[in-house]
Amino acid sequence: MxxxxxxxxxxxxxxxxxxxxxxxxxxxxxxxxxxxxxxxxxxxxxxxxxxxxxxxxxxxxxxxxxxxxxxxxxxxxxxxxDFASVISNLVAKLVRRHPHVFPDGTLQSRVGEQTKDTEAIKQTWETIKTAEREGKQQQSVLDDVPSAFPALIRATKLQKRAAQTGFDWDNIDGVLAKLKEEVDELIEAREQQSQQQIEAEMGDVLFSVVNLSRHLKVDAESSLRATNKKFENRFQYIESVLQSRGTTAEQSSLAEMDTLWDEAKAKGL
The missing domain is CATH 1.10.287.1080 (MazG-like)
Incomplete structure (x- = not known):
């Protein structure tokens, strides 16, 4: 070839x-x-x-x-x-956002000794991005968070941006209390049998879970993707065992499937 x-x-x-x-x-x-x-x-x-x-x-x-x-x-x-200008713009932006690597703002410049303070690097990155947004005359720190992002990713981005202004919980206890509050409101909406309110409260619960993930330094999207895969593996184990027995999930009891689920879990699936 x-x-x-x-x-x-x-x-x-x-x-x-x-x-x-x-x-x-x-x-x-x-x-x-x-x-x-x-x-x-x-x-x-x-x-x-x-x-x-x-x-x-x-x-x-x-x-x-x-x-x-x-x-x-x-x-x-x-x-x-064109493609060349896309590359040029990208290189210029990355050089600008990495002053700890390119101290003179040129691609050829070098630092004497590289810093290992990743938190300081992240803070510098966000400061530069904030200046870039101001240069674009954006009215809100949330303006350039893409609306097309998957909901979990966008919720995380929105929360991180708001946190940069100081709008954030001081500790994780407040986040946990807020999550409990939202769950209680969801239960109340369910008792009132208001589908519109149930959907609204469900969104609040999910948003609070993302907030909890952020404070635990867990990426909500990656965490859920991993759990999706775990569920997939375990359920497919159930289907496989049932098939070997000449039956299907639809023809089996919940108790039987729960037992097989525990087997899959014990196998590390």
């Missing part, structure tokens, strides 16, 4: 978009129609990483890169930006 380069990929993209003999599907795409594919490819990459499948990671990285190349081609056609 030929060893292709980045230039070959950029050329391929321009050919796919060629109005005369390009790909009919690629020619009619725009920024908004590509977004669902970008999200899908990003999740497929995350899944490959979780599975530790290096060959799959290798492939999915290419698919994610293609999304960047596609958007860059669209930008080039509109005269807004």
């Amino acid at each position: 030929a060893d292709y380069t980045l230039d070959d990929l950029l050329y391929l993209m321009s050919r796919l978009r060629d109005p005369k003999d390009g790909c009919p599907w690629d020619r009619v795409q725009d920024f908004s129609t590509i977004v669902p594919h970008t999200i899908e490819e990003s999740y497929e990459l995350a899944d490959a990483i979780e599975q530790g499948d290096m060959q799959h990671i290798h492939e999915e990285l290419g698919d994610v890169l293609f999304q960047v190349v596609f958007y860059s081609q669209l930008g080039k056609e509109q005269g807004s930006f």
Whole structure:
């Protein structure tokens, strides 16, 4: 197989978009129609990483890169930006946000001794990002938290941004008390049989759980993804055992499935 380069990929993209003999599907795409594919490819990459499948990671990285190349081609056609300017802007931003690595603000500059204070580095990063937001004349610290983020990720981002202004619990006891309060309000809404209020209170409970995760320094999205996988493994164990017995989950009792669940748990699944 030929060893292709980045230039070959950029050329391929321009050919796919060629109005005369390009790909009919690629020619009619725009920024908004590509977004669902970008999200899908990003999740497929995350899944490959979780599975530790290096060959799959290798492939999915290419698919994610293609999304960047596609958007860059669209930008080039509109005269807004191209792949080279995307790279240039990215390098400039990363140099600017890493003064502990590039002290003079140039790619070639170096520090005498690297700091190991990760908290100080994170604080500097956030200070620089705050200055960047001010430069964009954003009215709120929450303005550039993407609304398209998965809800757990966006809740975490919103809470972190608000916390930077001092709007945060002083300790985890307050977070736990708030979570209990929200659960009590959900129970009350359920007793009143108000579906609209139940949905609202359920959202408050989930938001409080994300807040608890943040204070425990646990990534809510990653934690839930891990639990999803654990549930999947254990339930598939139940299905497998039942199948070996010539039956199915639908034909089994809850007690029987609970016993198999405990077996799966004991096996470390």
